[in-house]
Amino acid sequence: xxxxxxxxxxxxxxxxxxxxxxxxxxxxxxxxxxxxxxxxxxxxxxxxxxxxxxxxxxxxxxxxxxxxxxxxxxxxxxxxxxxxxxxxxxxxxxxxxxxxxxxxxxxxxxxxxxxxxxxxxxxxxxxxxxxxxxxxxxxxxxxxxxxxxxxxxxxxxxxxxxxxxxxxxxxxxxxxxxxxxxxxxxxxxxxxxxxxxxxxxxxxxxxxxxxxxxxxxxxxxxxxxxxxxxxxxxxxxxxxxxxxxxxxxxxxxxxxxxxxxxxxxxxxxxxxxxxxxxxxxxxxxxxxxxxxxxxxxxxxxxxxxx
Amino acid sequence: xxxxxxxxxxxxxxxxxxxxxxxxxxxxxxxxxxxxxxxxxxxxxxxxxxxxxxxxxxxxxxxxxxxxxxxxxxxxxxxxxxxxxxxxxxxxxxxxxxxxxxxxxxxxxxxxxxxxxxxxxxxxxxxxxxxxxxxxxxxxxxxxxxxxxxxxxxxxxxxxxxxxxxxxxxxxxxxxxxxxxxxxxxxxxxxxxxxxxxxxxxxxxxxxxxxxxxxxxxxxxxxxxxxxxxxxxxxxxxxxxxx
Numbered sequence: 001x002x003x004x005x006x007x008x009x010x011x012x013x014x015x016x017x018x019x020x021x022x023x024x025x026x027x028x029x030x031x032x033x034x035x036x037x038x039x040x041x042x043x044x045x046x047x048x049x050x051x052x053x054x055x056x057x058x059x060x061x062x063x064x065x066x067x068x069x070x071x072x073x074x075x076x077x078x079x080x081x082x083x084x085x086x087x088x089x090x091x092x093x094x095x096x097x098x099x100x101x102x103x104x105x106x107x108x109x110x111x112x113x114x115x116x117x118x119x120x121x122x123x124x125x126x127x128x129x130x131x132x133x134x135x136x137x138x139x140x141x142x143x144x145x146x147x148x149x150x151x152x153x154x155x156x157x158x159x160x161x162x163x164x165x166x167x168x169x170x171x172x173x174x175x176x177x178x179x180x181x182x183x184x185x186x187x188x189x190x191x192x193x194x195x196x197x198x199x200x201x202x203x204x205x206x207x208x209x210x211x212x213x214x215x216x217x218x219x220x221x222x223x224x225x226x227x228x229x230x231x232x233x234x235x236x237x238x239x240x241x242x243x244x245x246x247x248x249x250x251x252x253x254x255x256x257x258x259x260x261x262x263x264x265x266x267x268x269x270x271x272x273x274x275x276x277x278x279x280x281x282x283x284x285x286x287x288x289x290x291x292x293x294x295x296x297x298x299x300x301x302x303x304x305x306x
Numbered sequence: 307x308x309x310x311x312x313x314x315x316x317x318x319x320x321x322x323x324x325x326x327x328x329x330x331x332x333x334x335x336x337x338x339x340x341x342x343x344x345x346x347x348x349x350x351x352x353x354x355x356x357x358x359x360x361x362x363x364x365x366x367x368x369x370x371x372x373x374x375x376x377x378x379x380x381x382x383x384x385x386x387x388x389x390x391x392x393x394x395x396x397x398x399x400x401x402x403x404x405x406x407x408x409x410x411x412x413x414x415x416x417x418x419x420x421x422x423x424x425x426x427x428x429x430x431x432x433x434x435x436x437x438x439x440x441x442x443x444x445x446x447x448x449x450x451x452x453x454x455x456x457x458x459x460x461x462x463x464x465x466x467x468x469x470x471x472x473x474x475x476x477x478x479x480x481x482x483x484x485x486x487x488x489x490x491x492x493x494x495x496x497x498x499x500x501x502x503x504x505x506x507x508x509x510x511x512x513x514x515x516x517x518x519x520x521x522x523x524x525x526x527x528x529x530x531x532x533x534x535x536x537x538x539x540x541x542x543x544x545x546x547x548x549x
Contacts, residue, residue, distance in 0.1 A: 217395070245395065281392040284356055287376040288386045289406045289450060299405070303396035 009099030058087030179207030220252030234267030440467025
């Protein structure tokens, strides 16, 4: 059922050696490949068949659900709409991700539109990796969208990673935070060659006592380009922070635009942003430990994107 | 074991290191002192390869090293502790210590912590980032230098950011390393504790070696140098400002 390419892609995007345990839904070339549900986690196709609805029962603790997408069909641009309903008081991990294997001159792409409704006091960790490989020269595109709605006291921790091989990516992240809710987003993107990536983020701190922290780490190699936009808008007493760092190598180009909007006098919003080459003192330190210049660069980049 | 011959380092035609000749003996503890801007750190950086010599030679254990890279000098057995250690994002003390020691074996790393007197094991997984205090990052810097098991260890102002109560234990640590591992130790410092610990005190003024000997002999010169050596930089071409 899973061929060697599928297994390689699943390993890269979801750390899976084969089929996962527990609830999962694997989508291959725009179609369902395999699905399992569990006692607390239900997965069903949505009404028009364009995606899935994952429903997690209230109080579900320490369970996970894998929903990887793999593409290896030339010329296919797969669009999927997935909804996640996280029940009150639950604590779960969702592992998503898309792997593209391109073997021809024809383009391949995927757009995953994910909407999360996280119930009162619930916690969700969402891990998403994007990766593309293969000998083909067709353009590989990944355009993910995540929309998050946090109810009172809910927590969402999101790790969004693009680890290589993707020619074009347009990411949109939107979140609305209820009272005393917490949103943590860490985004890591590496581009090289002539790749382009854009990440546009809008976080609305609507509830009193809500908190959000967005961390973005970008490495821009070769002639690649990355743009990062992040807006935090505070409508209540809340705390929000944006930290965006970009390392430029070769002829890389980067726009980083953090934006803070306070619409309440008790809002506390901060940001820190940096763009630059690898600091020479970091390189010299690692070289003084016996690493070559190239080894030092690799270790610094690995750590930065870790 | 380390020989400097007719060593010059110049910026814009001005000699920052001005014709230095000296031979460091194996296993000895040296303290280099002198006024701010006299060329102490520049000299230390020339030995490590962080700055490149303008002319002259540096030989280490009989081998000319002045054209070698930092990496090659590190592999020859020279270790360097930076005055302002680098801070990273996503690299932990464990990562740096593993790189320095060439192993990620837990037992060996713990043995290194005991050797340098760091008691808290949780410290090992701390990121070496901007959140660390000045004292903490200097301890990490010292530990990674010692973890190299160097033949020659250079410490540039190791007491910067260290509290008064930690300086004596630090001096004892470096002396112990000298004694137990035969490490030739060079400490750039203004701190009397390091000058007292040294077998030989070297004093540098205006890029020249002006004194070599014990601390007692150095004290009158140190007193003289401590006054009236403040000067104003004159424009961005004033090489004195780069010292």
